Amino acid sequence: EVHLVQSGAEVKKPGESLKISCKGSGYNFVDYWIGWVRQMPGKGLEWMGIMYPADSDIRYSPSFQGQVTMSADKSNNTAYLQWGSLKASDTAIYYCARRFLGGVGTDVFDIWGQGTLVTVSS
Amino acid sequence: DIQMTQSPSSLSASVGDRVTITCQASQDISNSLNWYQQKPGKAPKLLIYDASNLETGVPSRFSGSGSGTYFTFTISGLQSEDIATYYCQQCDDLPFTFGQGTKLEIK
Numbered sequence: 001e002v003h004l005v006q007s008g009a010e011v012k013k014p015g016e017s018l019k020i021s022c023k024g025s026g027y028n029f030v031d032y033w034i035g036w037v038r039q040m041p042g043k044g045l046e047w048m049g050i051m052y053p054a055d056s057d058i059r060y061s062p063s064f065q066g067q068v069t070m071s072a073d074k075s076n077n078t079a080y081l082q083w084g085s086l087k088a089s090d091t092a093i094y095y096c097a098r099r100f101l102g103g104v105g106t107d108v109f110d111i112w113g114q115g116t117l118v119t120v121s122s
Numbered sequence: 123d124i125q126m127t128q129s130p131s132s133l134s135a136s137v138g139d140r141v142t143i144t145c146q147a148s149q150d151i152s153n154s155l156n157w158y159q160q161k162p163g164k165a166p167k168l169l170i171y172d173a174s175n176l177e178t179g180v181p182s183r184f185s186g187s188g189s190g191t192y193f194t195f196t197i198s199g200l201q202s203e204d205i206a207t208y209y210c211q212q213c214d215d216l217p218f219t220f221g222q223g224t225k226l227e228i229k
Contacts, residue, residue, distance in 0.1 A: 017144055037166075037220075044223040045158075045166065045209055061217035062123070068123050095165055107213035112165035 002026040004113035019082035020097030029077035030054040033099035129208035145210035154214035
């Protein structure tokens with residue numbers, strides 16, 4: 001069975017760094033893009049970007065370019081999302097999701113992680 | 123970025139009702155439109171892809187239609203377990219933006 005399992009909740013102070021993870025299982029990890037989606041408290045879904053683990057091709061949303069860094073460890077089937085200096089406004093749930101590309105233009109997030117709650121507070 | 127506008131932002135309906143949500147794109151996206159369901163405290167789940175195709179395992183009371191800039195999502199015969207927030211998402215052009223969501227409640 002295909003799964004994405006994310007790392008646990010984090011509580012950080014403004015200015016601290018953070019790296020959260022998303023581990024894939026049950027499929028060939030390098031063959032599928034991994035996407036990240038932010039959900040701020042009580043708000044909707046925001047598409048942050050996608051990364052292709054096979055060659056580290058990354059497409060960031062302009063809204064998140066320069067704010068976060070996506071990476072992956074192919075040997076460990078794990079994708080990462082990291083911040084160099086957190087802000088209170090980074091407080092949110094972050095979801096990873098597998099991008100499935102179908103034959104005739106289908107482009108979906110078909111498998112989702114359970115989400116990682118990041119709280120940034122002084 | 124392509125803007126996705128959902129309507130209404132919230133709605134209340136009774137079990138058995140037919141419920142319709144609309145999603146409008148700021149430019150022509152053909153049929154590159156997905157619908158997701160997010161239940162409280164849970165990750166989103168894919169329901170509909172390519173505007174009208176039902177994801178495997180999703181009940182047939184859910185359906186989608188539309189193309190170009192105007193799309194609809196319908197639940198035919200609302201069930202209590204359908205309490206959730208529903209999001210449209212365009213996958214025509216990066217970044218693949220989501221609508222703001224429609225929160226569905228049971229009367």
